Amino acid sequence: MASSNFIKNVAIVGAGGNSGSHMTKFLLETGKHNVTAITRADSKTKLPPGVNMKQVDYADPSTIVEALQGQDALVITLSTFAPPGQQETLFKAAADANVSWVLPNEWSPDSTHEGLIRDAIPFNHMPDARKKIEELGMSSYIAVSCGFWYEWSLAIPDAFGINIAKREATLIDDGETKMSISTWPQVGRAVAALLSLPIQPEGGDQWRCLDRFRKRNVYVASFTISQRDMFESVFRVTGTKESDWKITHEPAEQRYKKGLEDMKKGDRSGFARQMYTRVFFKDESGNFEKRKGLQNELLGLPRENIDDATRAAEQRQKESPWA
Secondary structure, rough: OOOOOOOEEEEEEOOOOOOOHHHHHHHHHHOEEEEEEEOOOOOOOOOOOOOOEEEOOOHHHHHHHHHOOOOOOEEEOOOOOOOOHHHHHHHHHHHOOOOEEEOOOOOOOOOOOHHHHHHHHHHHHHHHHHHHHHHHHOOEEEEEEEEOOOOHHOOOOHHHHHHHHEEEEEEEOOOOOOEEEEOHHHHHHHHHHHHHOOOOOOOOOOOOOHHHHHOOEEEEEOEEHHHHHHHHHHHHHHHOHHHHHHEEEOOOOHHHHHHHHHHHOOOOHHHHHHHHHHHOOOOOOOOOOHOOOOOOOOOOOOOOOOOHHHHHHHHHHHOOOOO
16 A cells, blocks of 8 residues: 555566566656566566566465555556456455555456447456455456557458458448547556556646546557548558558448457457447447547657657567467
């Protein structure tokens, strides 16, 4: 539990992963935090200098409680395919170790949107996860809604329908539906800035404090864009024009339903299509900048260049987009 008005000790699950590594980097750069990576004993993940490491055994929750002793905050980043119950084990350990703040494994589009949570299968559990933290009664959650990861998602053709390598694209409806989305570095900056805020207001500024976000969602983004905006960036990055591409159109609801059917048959591409297509429905579920507003300015987040992020996605698609 924090002994001052600021968080000092931060534990991260997934500190060496795609998103967690950026959170770790920017937390360290603040110079305000001691960062501890919570890892399995058999983990081979490389961690940056300055990160403490505590090895745990998920079959023995007491090892996690011990690792979390003295931590002010726990940040959880887990794969969509993490074992069932793993996050709940972390919640219970955090409560037993008196960790005051938990950032659960959301890192997603708006997890308070009823239609999105109902229809996009990977998001179904998120309200229950937040409820579990509250029921345990020790920690307070802050859920970070950041949209999908841009450089990860654009690299997967079945996600946003753009296959950079093959010069093929499927535009969902007219390709103009806007959604909020983030790069990994932007969310790393957001987490570092968020956990550097005073817990209680200081200096008469009632807005810049963690208590403002206690048991709430924080909304951040790199861009609020459409498929067409992504496509235009891809043109610039690849030096191509629309006539160089094979372009088809597909209604959002049709693509979503087909994705569900394919997923039930064990097709991994169906999993991606149903999840991503849901944010392109006309209910604006993906555009939380419009519906909820962003905390980018409060957290001091920079404006980013979409073409730089698109270059990163192009490189990932050449290598291993699912890694």
